[in-house]
Amino acid sequence: xxxxxxxxxxxGGYVPQFVLTNQMLESMVDTNDEWITSRTGIKxxxxxxxxxxxxxxxxxxxxxxxxxxxxxxxxxxIDLVVVxxxxxxxxxxxxxxxxxxxxxxxxxxxxxxxxxxxxxxFGMSSVASQIESGRYKKVLLIGADKMSSILDYTDRTTCxxxxxxxxxxxxxxxxxxxxxxxxxxxxDGSGRQFLGMEGGGSxxxxxxxxxxxxxxxxxxxxxxxxxxxxxxxxxxxxxxMTRNKLTDDDVSWLVPHQANKRIIDATAKRxxxxxxxxxMNIQRYGNxxxxxxxxxxxxxxxxxxxxxxxxxxxxGGGFTWGSIYLKWAYN
Ligand code: UT7
Numbered sequence: 001x002x003x004x005x006x007x008x009x010x011x012g013g014y015v016p017q018f019v020l021t022n023q024m025l026e027s028m029v030d031t032n033d034e035w036i037t038s039r040t041g042i043k044x045x046x047x048x049x050x051x052x053x054x055x056x057x058x059x060x061x062x063x064x065x066x067x068x069x070x071x072x073x074x075x076x077x078i079d080l081v082v083v084x085x086x087x088x089x090x091x092x093x094x095x096x097x098x099x100x101x102x103x104x105x106x107x108x109x110x111x112x113x114x115x116x117x118x119x120x121x122f123g124m125s126s127v128a129s130q131i132e133s134g135r136y137k138k139v140l141l142i143g144a145d146k147m148s149s150i151l152d153y154t155d156r157t158t159c160x161x162x163x164x165x166x167x168x169x170x171x172x173x174x175x176x177x178x179x180x181x182x183x184x185x186x187x188d189g190s191g192r193q194f195l196g197m198e199g200g201g202s203x204x205x206x207x208x209x210x211x212x213x214x215x216x217x218x219x220x221x222x223x224x225x226x227x228x229x230x231x232x233x234x235x236x237x238x239x240x241m242t243r244n245k246l247t248d249d250d251v252s253w254l255v256p257h258q259a260n261k262r263i264i265d266a267t268a269k270r271x272x273x274x275x276x277x278x279x280m281n282i283q284r285y286g287n288x289x290x291x292x293x294x295x296x297x298x299x300x301x302x303x304x305x306x307x308x309x310x311x312x313x314x315x316g317g318g319f320t321w322g323s324i325y326l327k328w329a330y331n
Pocket of ligand 1 (some may be wrong): 031032035036039061117157160221222223224225226229235248259260263269287289315316317
């Protein structure tokens with residue numbers, strides 16, 4: 001019997017219209033374009049303005065609709081919708097369920113997946129196994145985050161980094177050996193003290209005091225996270241290459257989480273990859289958390305060729321991190 005692999009067969013992406021530049025941030029917090037550019041590689045990010053009254057689902061729906069249109073997909077044939085996100089529309093009710101209904105995926109079940117900046121990567125693993133098992137045929141995986149909803153625009157250590165956006169991919173069975181080949185995924189819960197959000201969860205539900213103390217915004221010990229991200233992202237990418245006997249020549253593209261250009265450069269260097277093989281859009285979108293990887297695929301789709309060997313790598317809160325090796329399935 002032919003082995004079934006899980007391949008990406010369509011992609012879509014969406015970023016909101018409003019552009020928040022480094023220059024604009026200079027008038028909001030004590031920062032400057034030179035610092036942000038040299039330390040992170042970010043020039044601007046997109047923001048879904050609060051007065052628009054929309055949540056993460058708005059971004060996810062737009063990305064999914066673009067995929068459906070471009071890929072000529074019948075939404076009623078979609079079996080499962082997974083929304084990878086750290087900023088669901090609200091607690092309890094599934095954002096993915098709302099997205100599925102809005103895009104017409106009326107025959108699908110749907111759930112959210114939360115693993116901070118690794119959500120999309122871990123989602124790839126989850127949905128691929130649904131396809132490989134033969135249980136489902138069309139699975140839509142969306143990475144979407146409205147990071148601006150949990151950013152403190154008086155805190156220069158976090159507000160300059162993140163942006164809003166969404167990307168979507170469709171996974172389908174493949175009998176040519178294309179799609180997901182291997183994965184190496186990790187988590188270390190001792191890292192949660194360095195990156196997260198204290199308020200709003202079950203440990204610290206919202207109170208007047210928690211709001212006054214600004215506990216409902218993301219915090220990050222940047223230096224510590226940077227140190228872990230640099231070594232762990234490079235380690236797992238190298239491990240995936242070694243395990244699959246991939247040389248730098250074999251790898252067509254590195255698809256790295258867009259947290260900091262310096263982390264991306266270090267990972268590419270360890271893999272021995274030239275800059276021309278590294279997908280990058282951090283300069284335009286900043287860190288969109290769960291959306292970075294699918295937004296890269298959306299931006300680079302036209303340059304991808306059937307059989308291209310892609311190495312994904314991500315690192316995020318939790319800590320969570322990992323790498324996936326995938327063969328691209330279409331021109
Ligand atoms: O996606 C999830 C995973 N997240 C990450 O991977 C992020 C990892 N961390 C980073 O990318 C970096 O640590 C940051 C970009 C967050 C910070 O860069 P850094 O080179 O680690 O800077 P730092 O925190 O060591 O700060 C250096 C200096 C400090 O001043 P002093 O103490 O040297 O006088 C900061 O106060 O830069 C100062 N600083 C700023 N200056 C201008 C911190 N933030 C800013 C700012 N503008 N926005």
